[in-house]
Amino acid sequence: MADPVSAVGLVAAAVQLTELAVKVVKRISDFNSTIKQTPKAFQEVQIQLPLIIESVGRIKEQTDQGLLSDSSRNAVYAVIEACQHDTRLLDKLITELLPNSTDSIRKKTLKALTSLTHDKEINKITEALRNRTYLLALHKVAKDGIEPLQSPEPCEPFWLVPFDRNVSFVGRHEIFEKINEAFIVPTGSQSKAALTGLGGIGKSQIALEYCHRRREQNCECSIFWVNAATVAQFEESLNNIAVMCGLVARNSGQAEGASLVQPWLEFRHQGPWMMVVDNANERDIVFNQKMRNGKTPWQCIPRRNGTLIFTTRSYELAYDLARPSRPIYIPLIGEAEGVELIQKRLGLGFPKNLMIELLEELDHIPLAITQAVSFMIKRRIDIPQYLERFRKSDDTKMRMLDYEFIDHGRTAESPESVAKTWELSFNSIREDNQKAADMLYLISFFQNHGIPERILRSEDDDEFDFEDAMTILSDYSFVNADNTRVRFHTHSLVQHATRHWLRSQGPTEVTAWRLTALKSLAREFPEATSHPKQDYWETCEILLPHAESLLAYDFKKSEQDIQLERARLLNSTGRYIHWIGRYSDGRKRFRTSWDIRKQYLGEAHVDTLKSMGLYVWALSFQGEPEAVEPGYRLLELRQEILGPNHADTIDCLSDLATALAKTNQYAESIKFHRDAVSRGIAHLGINDLDTLNCQNALASTLMDVDEYQEASEIYKEVYEIKKSIQGPDHPDFLVIESNFALCLVGLGEIPRAIELNQHCLASKEKVLGIDHPETIISAYNLGDLYFREGHREEAIKLYDRIIDGCEAGLRRETVDGKEYLDLIRRRRRPISYGRLPPLPE
The missing domain is CATH 1.20.120 (Four Helix Bundle (Hemerythrin (Met), subunit A))
Known part of the structure; x- marks a missing residue:
């Protein structure tokens, strides 16, 4: 020695x-x-x-x-x-x-x-x-050093977690399994896991519960808790560990204690240990800002031996902190867990369906649920009373989301309301990337699910700027993308909070961004068309919920640009919802659009004529006599402005002819129909879809006056042409097939009529759905033929299947669906297909 x-x-x-x-x-x-x-x-x-x-x-x-x-x-x-x-x-x-x-x-x-x-x-x-x-x-000692401080060799493990166990904690079993899986690493590697998700989703609560479970499983493990919300809080946490573990005297400076914890845990600590680094939400705080010892928090986190759990709102930061382990994303709390959480905090005296209703209103976010329970207990109100207040208005909802309360496991410096918790993240986003903040503003005015990329991006958007912005929003869990990354979703409460932040920036900001959303949607929603292609249906189905959300808003200011965008969107959505069987609602939208455009653009403007034309068409479709007068005026204006042989003029002539038939003016109606067909063949072509529709309308009116032979000749020609152009399952073709079958019935060709009706019904069920009015009518007519041929049981079986399907269908509450379903229930006579417009695809 x-x-x-x-x-x-x-x-x-x-x-x-x-x-x-x-x-x-x-x-x-x-x-x-x-x-x-x-x-x-x-x-x-x-x-x-x-x-x-x-x-x-x-x-x-x-x-x-x-x-x-x-x-x-x-x-x-x-x-x-x-x-x-x-x-x-x-x-x-x-x-x-x-x-x-x-x-x-x-x-x-x-x-x-x-x-x-x-x-x-x-x-x-x-x-x-x-x-x-x-x-x-x-090896140093205290300045007043009476006794030298020795490098500690603990006799028993340390428990330096500042919170007791949350007795209301429920579920999250799958998250604990993922943490355990993340901790399985090769010998010599450090075990790390990072919990990430929306603020208030329960990351810290999960980490706290895991600490208590780890303590129960391994009483020899030392467990430490570090708050990384700010550099000062991180330094204070490390200094507290240094003091409590005997690394420094209580009167030592924080710079000393913060420097000692890392080497002590890496080289000198005896036995297993685990450290939770909570609220590591800001990259700049973790990696760039320095403590008084000249080091960043990241430089003072032990990276040898032991186990680390990070909690952070940032997915990207979670990946950097715990790599190579993948971040563990914390989802919304499930229904069963949410009900259990409410019961633990509020008691067992409420029906399950009422608690589920509360969960859905609060987006299944644990912090929002805890906040709501606290509000109810302190105000001495029950769940129905809370929901009534919460739904009263956006302002009331925000005041309730801003309600401060004491939550278990949250430090005194942490915000104690849902709104303030998210505001921290929002301010960080706005400082880091204004484009991301703008995207969040825009998203807050659409439906919270299935928001397509196409309505978020403007024509001059840079691709990389857009991707960066959406990545940041996703990083903070404000927005999430589907697997294709072309559709996004958010939480309705986040939308309310975002609109609240917008209001705080100025009284006109909400209206300005709502108008931006309206313009974007009006631009992307497919224009009204009589011959939609396949992508029309998919696009409209995706965009309709967002359009409904914007159209439901009452723009208190009536500036021209706002109203004209509304008129455009009313036209487009009105045509689509008519296709899917909501006839009355579609007609109302056309009327509103026409009124708006007539006010701001004048009666003779081409856009006004489009709205007017759709309104006249919808009136004639529903057999309303009021279609005749505006129909004549529309024809006059279109001939004057567009010319007598323009496609829109020919279409208007055919619609007016149909309206005249509804008022029993058959001679004038057939005259106008023949004129429309003649102009269509001469100027649009015999195979043009508008020309074919004019022929269909003529044949339908001919059947009304029992001219079945001429009608059948027209249908035979149109049937074959449409089948070759559109295919046997196209809804527009199915109109011709239905009408042709009805015409054959008039000629007594029942077997062929049954064959066409069977194909037509099967295709309509597949394309339009069992509860669509057109499907119901085809079912009625086929059943009526079964009755005529003596196949009563087959008819009853068909009717019962349709009734059951309609009662469970999406359109069961629509007026039009109920009206047509009554026809089956009452076993009324077949309906003339000549009175129906072209079907949707």
Whole structure:
């Protein structure tokens, strides 16, 4: 064994190291003055050497007072010698790189730039000094040092978690399984898991419950909790650990304690340990901002041995903190767990369906549920009373979301309301990327599910800017994408909060962004058409919920641009909902659109005529006599503005003819129909879909006057042409097939009529749905034929199937659906298909 180092020898070594370190620090400062900026490789040295000087000074004091044992002097002496070696190497490098006073400016600059090539060598020395700084700090004693502090060897594990167990915690079993899976790593690797998700989703509560379960499973494991919401809170947490674990005295500075926890856990702690780094939400705080010891929080998180759990709202940050482990995304609380949470906090006295209703209103967000329960208990109200208030208005909802309360497991500095919790994330997004904030504003005015990318992007949007913005929103869990990443969804409560933030920025902001959403949707919603293609149905189905949300809003200001965008969207949506069987609603929209355009654009504007034409068509479709007068006026205007042979003029002529038939003016009706067909063939072509529709309308009216033979000849020709152009399952073709079958009935060709009706019904069920009015009519007519042919049981079976399907269908509440379903129930006579417009695809 080596001889013990004498006190005199240790003091001498300490003095030599101090002098050398002071010299090097000064030379680095001089070097800096030469090139106006310290090279990056030297910046860490400027932090470490002063810490070494301070530690060595205290060791010298302890030695002079005889407070160090022989073993301690030996250990400290070895570290000081190693520090001297490293510092001499630095001094030598600086000597080679530091310009002389006689050097020219060019030579001084060249020498300074040469220093950049030594970064790797300097970094290696700096890393060694950093480790020696920790070792010196671990052997120091308190300034008043009566008793030396020894590096602790705990007799029992530490439990430094600032919260007791949450007795209301429920479920989340799958999350605990994922955490356990993340902790399975190869020998020598550190176990890490990062919980990420929307603020208030329960990340900290899950981490807290996991701590208690870990303690139960392994009583030898030390468990620590660190708050990383701010640099100051992180530093305070580390300092508290250092004090409680005996690394520093209570009156030591935070800079000392924060520096000691990492090396102690990595090298000196005996037994297993786990640390929760909670609220690591800001990348700048974790990786860039520095504590008083000159280090960032990331540099002070132990990365050897032990187990780490991070909680963060940022998915991207979660990945960086816990890689190579994938972030564990925390979903909304499930129905069963949500009911159990309400019961634990509120009691068992409420029906399950009422608690589920509350869950759905609060988007299954745990913090919102806890907040609502707190509100109810303090205000002494029950769930129905809470829901009544919550649904009263957006302002009332926001006030309730902003209600402050004390939540279990949240620090005193944390916001204690849903609104304030999200506001922290929102402010961070706005500071980081204004485009992302703008996207959140826009999203808040659509339905919260299935928001397509096409209505979020403008024509001049840069692709990468858009992707960056949506990534940030997804990163904070405000917005999530589907698997294709072309449709997004958010939480309705997030939308309410976003609109609230918009109002706080100015009284006109909400209206301005709502108008932006309206314009985007009106631009993307397919225009009204009589011959939709396949993508029309899919696009309209996706966009309709968002259109309904915007059209339901009462724009109190009646600026022209707002109203004209509404008129455009009313036209487009009105045509689609008519296709899907909501006839009355579609007609109302056409009327409103016509009124708006007539007010702002005038009666003769082409856009006004489009709305007017749709309204006249819808009236004639429903057999309303009022269609005749505006029909004549529309025909007059279109002939004057568009010309007598324009497709819209020919279409108007056919619609007017249909309206005349509804008022029993058959002679005039057939005359107009023949004129429309003649113009269509001459100017649009015999195979044009509008021409074919005019022929269908003519044949339908001919059947009304029992001219079945001529009608059948027209149908035969139109049937074959449409079948070849549109296919046998196209809804527009199915109109012809239905009418042709009805015409054959009039001619007595029942077997062929049954065959066509069977195909037509099967196709309509597939394309339109069993509860669509057109499907119901086809079912009635086929059943009527079964009755005629004596197949009563088959007819009854068909009718019962349709009735059951309609009662469970999506359209069961629509007026039009109920009206046509009554026809089947009453077994009325077949309906003339000639009175129906072209069907939707």
